[in-house]
């Protein structure tokens with residue numbers, strides 16, 4: 001049996017332990033939901049204040065150039081680039097992940113005309129499929145949405161597949177697609193590949209260029225700790241930037257927006273994937289999260305995240321096996337991202353009871369309980385304490401209280 005003492009020994013030897021002080025976390029809470037919304041980096045408070053008072057309040061319009069607001073999408077994109085195996089000039093921060101899915105579909109389809117199928121995995125994060133539906137809906141029959149079970153996916157790549165859109169780390173199970181192999185298979189079939197990195201960037205090592213990826217996008221508010229609704233990012237491989245079409249052709253993607261020309265002339269760089277005016281206050285918060293992540297050795301981060309997940313799974317086996325939890329993540333840590341998930345028929349109620357006990361994870365219908373394994377602020381002893389509290393909630397039947405069954409709008 002693993003003891004709390006064992007967990008404390010792991011904490012004492014943890015090279016990432018000092019990062020915990022860089023975050024603002026409520027006293028006593030064990031936060032296992034950094035895969036859904038990262039906590040605020042301490043630097044963000046000062047930066048918000050500075051952006052509000054000095055840049056906005058005093059600088060007003062002059063801050064577009066004086067505080068380089070205009071350069072923020074590219075500057076922060078260049079900082080995200082090394083976290084995902086991209087080069088400077090290949091990543092732009094803009095809009096939401098959903099909107100970037102649409103933009104990437106437009107870009108990829110414009111490079112691969114004549115092929116009808118946009119292929120994705122059944123059970124992918126819903127917005128990705130929804131955006132394919134919307135994109136296909138206005139394509140006048142030129143493209144169509146096709147989703148297949150993950151086991152059948154590689155075989156479904158055929159001469160009619162124009163684009164493969166996949167989320168590298170599955171939002172429910174944490175299962176990881178092999179980016180290199182999958183990209184190669186898609187390219188072999190003549191398709192372009194878009195990777196959704198929402199659960200990858202800041203969670204696992206990612207090498208877009210090593211895999212030869214075409215386009216990618218992902219969230220700023222999960223593992224990058226950019227704040228609720230933080231702007232997202234989009235990657236376009238250098239070789240595609242000139243030719244790929246920016247279908248949301250707003251003025252910020254124009255080559256010279258401040259020439260105010262009548263005709264649209266797209267920028268020839270990744271900047272073409274901006275659409276409208278960037279959200280400066282949100283970008284400032286995101287930059288704090290990205291700067292913090294940039295200081296982290298991703299290899300060490302991944303090692304610790306795997307070790308946290310391994311400890312969680314071991315403790316669940318040892319202490320909670322009688323309570324009906326079914327592991328739905330791969331048992332092998334190398335095959336899952338920075339989360340571990342269990343199915344339970346009463347997962348919603350149990351998660352509410354855990355939150356009342358200051359253990360914060362989340363629930364994804366119909367029956368999945370997710371626990372984020374984020375190494376920058378979680379200690380091994382937190383994992384130990386969390387599983388102890390899961391055992392308490394189950395053994396005492398505390399989760400059966402009627403108020404825990406009331407469904408909230410966000411789960």
Ligand SMILES: *Cc1c(COP(=O)(O)O)cnc(C)c1O
Pocket residue numbers: 096097098099125127128167171196198199219232
């Ligand atoms: C979280 C997540 C999104 C979120 O999209 P938003 O537009 O930011 O709401 C998209 N795709 C995946 C795979 C996600 O996990």
